[in-house]
Amino acid sequence: MLRYTEYPPRGYRVRVSTYWWTGRRAYLRFILRELSSIFVAWFVLETLFQINALAGGPSAYSDFEQFLRNPVVIASNVISFLFVLFHAVTWFNLSPKAMAVRLGGKRVPAALIAGPNYVAWVLISAGVAWLILRG
Amino acid sequence: MAEQIALEITRYSPERDKTPSMEEFEVPLRKEWVVLDALNYIKDKVDGSLSFRWSCRMGVCGSCGMMVNGEPKLTCATFLNDYAPGPIRVEPLKNFPVMRDLIVEISDFLAKLSKVKPWLIRKKEKPISEGEYLQTPEELDSYRQFSMCINCLLCYAACPVYGLDPLFAGPAALALAQRYNMDSRDEGKSERLDVLSQHDGIWGCTFVGECTQVCPKHVDPAGAIQQYKLTAAQEWVKSLLMPWGGK
Ligand code: SF4
Ligand code: FES
Secondary structure (H helix, E strand, C coil): CCCCCCCCCCCEEECCCCCCHCCHHHHHHHHHHHHHHHHHHHHHHHHHHHHHHHHHCCHHHCCCCCHHHHHHHHHHHHHHHHHHHHHHHHEEEHHHHCCCCCEEEEEEEHHHHHCCCCCCCEEEHHHHHHHHHHC | CCCEEEEEEECCCCCCCCCEEEEEEEEEEECCCHHHHHHHHHHHHCCCCCCCCCCCCCCCCCCEEECCCCCCHHHHCCCCHCCCCEEEEEECCCCCCCEECCCCCCCHHHHHHCCCCCCCCCCCCCCHHHHCCCCCCCHHHHHHHHHHHCCCCCHHHHHHHHHCCCCCCCCCHHHHHHHHHEEEEEEEEHHHHHHHHCCCCCCHCCCCCCCHHHCCCCCCHHHHHHHHHHHHHHHHHHHHHHHHHHH
């Protein structure tokens, strides 16, 4: 009788390649989604620096603006923005999977669970834009 | 001569070979033939030593899972015609040790499956004379999808986490645990929580989601795991707020 061991020594084992995530489109999308969190973190840091500069008075803030005008920073912000969009959309679309809400004996359709996320996203973004742009 | 299609099949004999290799076979391309028919044709007519598992030929037993052109598939439900003109690459299920040709070693999964206690747990069994445990159609509906699993292990072959970390409990075992957790007749949730909420349990899952894509029975293991993460997180908060036991 074969006995169970946590790492079966029997049989031929194929090692998973370091580049496994290039093997399938879905794997690549997954890795990009995971990677996107770095860009989310970058935006968070940038916002913290911005608040810090704001607290530091006008000269500190104009230094910060100068920093934002740097082409490298502009490019990285554009890339980050795309990744943050990707991050938000992929996670919003996955939310119905994690939440099996049942109403009246039936499962609430996926669109009704993902939908409010998008609505909140648009509303909050519009609110922030209004706050910043009204002056 | 009737139309032919080529199959490239993994061959491996633990007594003879150091590493697996590919062998090519030609089989008749028949409209109604699935990959499993082609394998049986080869075994009957060309090379009787070709080894593979199968039983029901109708997507029920779950034993014929293999990689077909790199995708985990039930070979009894995968038509040759869809891959014409070929060649079709047939390999053993990924992420499992290969024992011979297309046969993989699955005792790792079986051990994990029994760890999550996939059966009805009752605090106190009621005597048979009191009848069955009743359940409404809605209650049945809440876990029915997860109960469709045929243990074909296509989801394990699609799961990179299982490939990289063999200790991970894996999609089907976790989905089956959730199937019993959701069952209104079951009283074993807290017993399963200890196994499931470990690092090798639900938290090992990074939500790649491919298990759900490849599942031939639409079980949605990825969904089951994320739903369970939510439950486990709630339990954790509860245990913080009510350390004296709010179970
Ligand atoms: S969850 Fe689906 S893919 Fe995984 S073993 Fe069960 S039936 Fe097969
Ligand atoms: S032979 Fe039973 S599932 Fe394919």
